[in-house]
Amino acid sequence: MxxxxxxxxxxxxxxxxxxxxxxxxxxxxxxxxxxxxxxxxxxxxxxxxxxxxxxxxxxxxxxxxxxxxxxxxxxxxxxxxxxxxxxxxxxxxxxxxxxxxxxxxxxxxxxxxxxxxxxxxxxxxxxxxxxxxxxxxxxxxxxxxxxxxxxxxxxxxxxxxxxxxxxxxxxxxxxxxxxxxxxxxxxxxxxxYGRNLASPFADRCKVAIRRRIAGIVIESDASALDHLQSSITLVGAEDNGHRGVGSLSEDDVYLFPCGMSAIFNTHRFLLGARGDRKSVCFGFPYIDTLKVLQKWGPGCHFFGHGEASDIDQLEKLLQSGERILALFTEFPSNPLLKSADLHRLRTLADQYDFAIIVDETVGNFVNVAVLEWADVVVSSLTKIFSGDSNVMGGSMVLNPNRRYYESLKQFMANEYEDLMWAEDAIFLERNSRDFKDRSHKINQNAEAVCEFLQTSGKVVKVFYPKFTSTKLYEACKTQCGGYGGLFSILFDSEKRAEQFFDALAIAKGPSLGTNFTLACPYTILAHYTELDWAKQFGVAKELVRVSVGLEDRDQLVKTFANALEALDA
Structure with a gap:
C-alpha cells in the first residue's frame, strides 16, 4: 500500500x-x-x-x-x-x-x-x-x-x-x-477563482463552520419537536419534559482536527471535569472509540449489542452501586446501523448521574436530532459534512440545557485547544456549503439501493436504519431527514461476499460520507486480528459495507444489480 x-x-x-x-x-x-x-x-x-x-x-x-x-x-x-x-x-x-x-x-x-x-x-x-x-x-x-x-x-x-x-x-x-x-x-x-477563501480568512471560516453546525442542529431539533409525540408513542415512553436546544450558539460548538480527536478530547474533558470513573461503550462501536475508553482513564464497561437487554444489564450494574463517568454510543452504529434507545438511556443518566455522548456521524445533523437526549454530540466532519475526501475535521457540540454544561465549559476554558490547521478550515468551510442538499440526495439514493437489495432475495440481510431498530431511529429522525447514506450487506458465505465485492463497479476504500459511492469489507479491514470477537456481536466477515454517493440513482441501482448477477454466474 x-x-x-x-x-x-x-x-x-x-x-x-x-x-x-x-x-x-x-x-x-x-x-x-x-x-x-x-x-x-x-x-x-x-x-x-x-x-x-x-x-x-x-x-x-x-x-x-x-x-x-x-x-x-x-x-x-x-x-x-x-x-x-x-x-x-x-x-x-x-x-x-x-x-x-x-x-x-x-x-x-x-x-x-x-x-x-x-x-x-x-x-x-x-x-x-x-x-x-x-x-x-x-x-x-x-x-x-x-x-x-x-x-x-x-x-x-x-x-x-x-x-x-x-x-x-x-x-x-x-x-x-x-x-x-x-x-x-x-x-x-x-x-x-473564488472557490476557497484566502488563508488569512481561516478564523472566519471556523466561525462560519461553527455557526453552520449550530444552525443545522437547532433547525433539526425544531423539526424533531414537530413530530415528537408520535415518535415517543413508537418507543413506548412518555415525554418527561422534552427540552429543545434553541439556546444553542456557535460558542457551544468546538472544532477538532478530526472526528476521533473530538471523541478522545471529549472523554479527556469529562475525566478532568468529573474525576476518574469508568465509562460505558454502548453498542458495537467504531474501533478507536472503544480503544480510547479502555486505554485512558480507569477503563470501561462494554455492552456490544446495544439492545434492550444491554440496557437491562447496565441498569443492574448501576443499581449495584457502580458509578460511571459517561456513556458513549453511536446513532446509528457502524457497521450494523443499530439505533440505541436514547430516551431510556437518558432516564438512567439523569437517575444515576452520568453523561451521554452521542456520535452522530453516520446519522448526521440533517437526518437525526440527538442533542436533546445527549450532554455532548460529536461528529466526524471528514465524512458527509465535507464529502470531498480532501480534508479532515471533527466537532463537539455541548447541550446548554444539561447538568454538566457549566463544569465542562469551565474546564475547557483552560484545556481546549483549537488545533484545526488554517488551510483545513478553509477547505472544510467551502466543502460544507451544500451539506444539506447533498445529504438529501444521498438519503434518496441509499434508500433506493437498499429497497432493491432488500427485495432481491440474494442477500441474507441489509443493515439500514429503515430496516434496523426502525422505531428507535425514527424517534430521533427529523421531518425532512432520511435514513442516511450508510448500509451493510450480509452474505451467506465468504465466497459470495467476495464475488459481490469484486463485481461491484464502484470505488473501494475504508471511509464513508464521500460524494462518490464507496464499499469495503469492513470487518476484515477493521477487525482482521479479532474476527471471532467481532462475530459474537453480529459483525461477520461476510459483511460488505457501502457508503452511497451522489451518482445517478437509476445507474446506482443498476450497478448493484450487476454485482448481484455475478453471484449466479
Whole structure:
C-alpha cells in the first residue's frame, strides 16, 4: 500500500517532514512523531511512558521518549512562524506511538506538513529550540536532541489579490519538490477563482463552520419537536419534559482536527471535569472509540449489542452501586446501523448521574436530532459534512440545557485547544456549503439501493436504519431527514461476499460520507486480528459495507444489480 486513511497510514508529506526533524534532532536509533502543540506532544510522551517505558529496566531502553520544539519562521506569510513539537523515541516503540496517533487523531495535518516543508524547502530561516524545563521533565533525565540552528536566504510568498499565501511562490521561485508544485497550482486556482477563501480568512471560516453546525442542529431539533409525540408513542415512553436546544450558539460548538480527536478530547474533558470513573461503550462501536475508553482513564464497561437487554444489564450494574463517568454510543452504529434507545438511556443518566455522548456521524445533523437526549454530540466532519475526501475535521457540540454544561465549559476554558490547521478550515468551510442538499440526495439514493437489495432475495440481510431498530431511529429522525447514506450487506458465505465485492463497479476504500459511492469489507479491514470477537456481536466477515454517493440513482441501482448477477454466474 502506498497510502491509506490518514490516522492509520501517516501521510507521505508528514513522513517527509518527520525525516527532516529526525535529521536535525534525532539519533540513529530513533523515530519521530509530529504534533501541533506542546500539550498534544506531552500526552503522546505520557502514553509512551505508560505503555513502553513502564516495566522495562533502563538497560532495555536505548533512550527515553523526549520532546523537541522546532520553530519554523515563515517570513511574511500570515503566520510569522510555526511551532512543531517533535516526540522522539526508540524505533522499537513506534507501534505504541502509532497507537496514540491513531486513537487520538491529534497529530499534525498533511497541509500543515506541506506548509512547513514549503518554507524549509525554499530556504526559509528555521530556528530550533530546546523545550523549556517544565516540558523537558528533567526529573527522569530526558536528554534533548542536537540543538542546531540553520540560517538561509529568505524568500517571499504572495498572490495577486494582495495577501500572502504559504503555497503560492512568486518572483520566479520554484518549489524543490514536484509534489509541492502541484499544490502551488491548486492553491492558486482555489484562491484566484473564488472557490476557497484566502488563508488569512481561516478564523472566519471556523466561525462560519461553527455557526453552520449550530444552525443545522437547532433547525433539526425544531423539526424533531414537530413530530415528537408520535415518535415517543413508537418507543413506548412518555415525554418527561422534552427540552429543545434553541439556546444553542456557535460558542457551544468546538472544532477538532478530526472526528476521533473530538471523541478522545471529549472523554479527556469529562475525566478532568468529573474525576476518574469508568465509562460505558454502548453498542458495537467504531474501533478507536472503544480503544480510547479502555486505554485512558480507569477503563470501561462494554455492552456490544446495544439492545434492550444491554440496557437491562447496565441498569443492574448501576443499581449495584457502580458509578460511571459517561456513556458513549453511536446513532446509528457502524457497521450494523443499530439505533440505541436514547430516551431510556437518558432516564438512567439523569437517575444515576452520568453523561451521554452521542456520535452522530453516520446519522448526521440533517437526518437525526440527538442533542436533546445527549450532554455532548460529536461528529466526524471528514465524512458527509465535507464529502470531498480532501480534508479532515471533527466537532463537539455541548447541550446548554444539561447538568454538566457549566463544569465542562469551565474546564475547557483552560484545556481546549483549537488545533484545526488554517488551510483545513478553509477547505472544510467551502466543502460544507451544500451539506444539506447533498445529504438529501444521498438519503434518496441509499434508500433506493437498499429497497432493491432488500427485495432481491440474494442477500441474507441489509443493515439500514429503515430496516434496523426502525422505531428507535425514527424517534430521533427529523421531518425532512432520511435514513442516511450508510448500509451493510450480509452474505451467506465468504465466497459470495467476495464475488459481490469484486463485481461491484464502484470505488473501494475504508471511509464513508464521500460524494462518490464507496464499499469495503469492513470487518476484515477493521477487525482482521479479532474476527471471532467481532462475530459474537453480529459483525461477520461476510459483511460488505457501502457508503452511497451522489451518482445517478437509476445507474446506482443498476450497478448493484450487476454485482448481484455475478453471484449466479
Amino acid at each position: 502506498l497510502s491509506g486513511y490518514p490516522r492509520f497510514y501517516i501521510h507521505s508529506l508528514i513522513q517527509k517532514l518527520e525525516k527532516k526533524c529526525l535529521d536535525k534532532f534525532g539519533a540513529a536509533h530513533e523515530k519521530a512523531m509530529l504534533f501541533p502543540s506542546e500539550r498534544t506532544a506531552l500526552r503522546c510522551r505520557q502514553f509512551l511512558d505508560r505503555y513502553y517505558v513502564k516495566g522495562r529496566s533502563q538497560a532495555e531502553i536505548p533512550s527515553l521518549p523526549r520532546i523537541a520544539e522546532y520553530k519554523i519562521t515563515t517570513d511574511g506569510a500570515k503566520l510569522s512562524y510555526v511551532n512543531l513539537f517533535i516526540v522522539l523515541f526508540p524505533q522499537e516503540a513506534f507501534p505504541i506511538a502509532k497507537q496514540f496517533w491513531q486513537h487520538t487523531g491529534d497529530g499534525i495535518s498533511s497541509r500543515m506538513a506541506e506548509y512547513c516543508l514549503r518554507h524549509l524547502s525554499n530556504s526559509e530561516r528555521a530556528v530550533s529550540t530546546i523545550p523549556p524545563a517544565d516540558m523537558a521533565d528533567n526529573s527522569d533525565q530526558r536528554t534533548p536532541g542536537p540543538n542546531k540552528m540553520t540560517k538561509a536566504k529568505s524568500s517571499r510568498y504572495g498572490s495577486k489579490n494582495g495577501f500572502r499565501s504559504p503555497s503560492s511562490p512568486i518572483n520566479g521561485s520554484k518549489p524543490l519538490a514536484e509534489d509541492l508544485s502541484d499544490a502551488d497550482h491548486m492553491t492558486y486556482v482555489e484562491e484566484r
